[in-house]
Amino acid sequence: DGGITQSPKYLFRKEGQNVTLSCEQNLNHDAMYWYRQDPGQGLRLIYYSQIVNDFQKGDIAEGYSVSREKKESFPLTVTSAQKNPTAFYLCASRGVGGEQFFGPGTRLTVL
Amino acid sequence: KNQVEQSPQSLIILEGKNCTLQCNYTVSPFSNLRWYKQDTGRGPVSLTIMTFSENTKSNGRYTATLDADTKQSSLHITASQLSDSASYICVVSSDYGGATNKLIFGTGTLLAVQP
Numbered sequence: 001d002g003g004i005t006q007s008p009k010y011l012f013r014k015e016g017q018n019v020t021l022s023c024e025q026n027l028n029h030d031a032m033y034w035y036r037q038d039p040g041q042g043l044r045l046i047y048y049s050q051i052v053n054d055f056q057k058g059d060i061a062e063g064y065s066v067s068r069e070k071k072e073s074f075p076l077t078v079t080s081a082q083k084n085p086t087a088f089y090l091c092a093s094r095g096v097g098g099e100q101f102f103g104p105g106t107r108l109t110v111l
Numbered sequence: 112k113n114q115v116e117q118s119p120q121s122l123i124i125l126e127g128k129n130c131t132l133q134c135n136y137t138v139s140p141f142s143n144l145r146w147y148k149q150d151t152g153r154g155p156v157s158l159t160i161m162t163f164s165e166n167t168k169s170n171g172r173y174t175a176t177l178d179a180d181t182k183q184s185s186l187h188i189t190a191s192q193l194s195d196s197a198s199y200i201c202v203v204s205s206d207y208g209g210a211t212n213k214l215i216f217g218t219g220t221l222l223a224v225q226p
Contacts, residue, residue: 004154006154040218041218042115042200042215042216042217042218042219043155043200043214043216044216045214088152090154090155092154097160098142098143098204099145099157099160100214101157102154102155102156103154104153104154105152105153105154107152
């Protein structure tokens with residue numbers, strides 16, 4: 001069963017905490033992406049990775065960090081420097097032809 | 112500035128009726144346009160993709176059109192079902208297969224189908 005998985009589905013963070021969102025894919029895709037979705041706004045790109053051990057900042061990278069140690073995995077850390085982290089986070093990977101396939105998302109709430 | 116605008120923002124229709132969602136874009140260079148369906152609390156799922164040379168594409172009850180001259184696209188849903196209730200997102204790509212794959216997302220149209 002191929003696809004993209006994200007965990008956890010819901011995540012609660014206290015002020016000043018770092019939290020890590022997991023994203024795994026078994027589609028053998030090289031490129032992976034993290035987006036943030038807020039009500040009334042289009043998806044915004046946080047970070048992307050074209051290949052293992054390489055990643056680039058997107059439009060709203062401040063307060064976030066990523067790693068790409070394995071092709072299958074692209075975890076996102078929301079640091080305490082992110083002032084407004086409450087949002088729905090979507091991970092995607094890019095297949096042949098450029099289509100991006102999205103995971104089910106993680107909803108992060110700051111308490 | 113690259114932008115994708117969708118209308119209406121939200122729409123309520125009765126089950127069995129048809130509806131049309133609109134997407135206007137100012138993206139250059141243009142590569143392709145996709146429509147995604149996003150159920151509440153889930154990730155978007157691709158419905159259709161159209162390149163510059165295509166002006167219509169169907170996927171079951173979903174039919175997308177593209178007018179590259181006026182930079183407009185529409186998504187027509189025929190004989191709506193309750194399961195069509197979702198947000199529909201128009202996404203324009205400005206790359207030509209390059210790894211950066213710059214996507215510009217619309218804010219979506221929230222469709223509610225009522226029995």
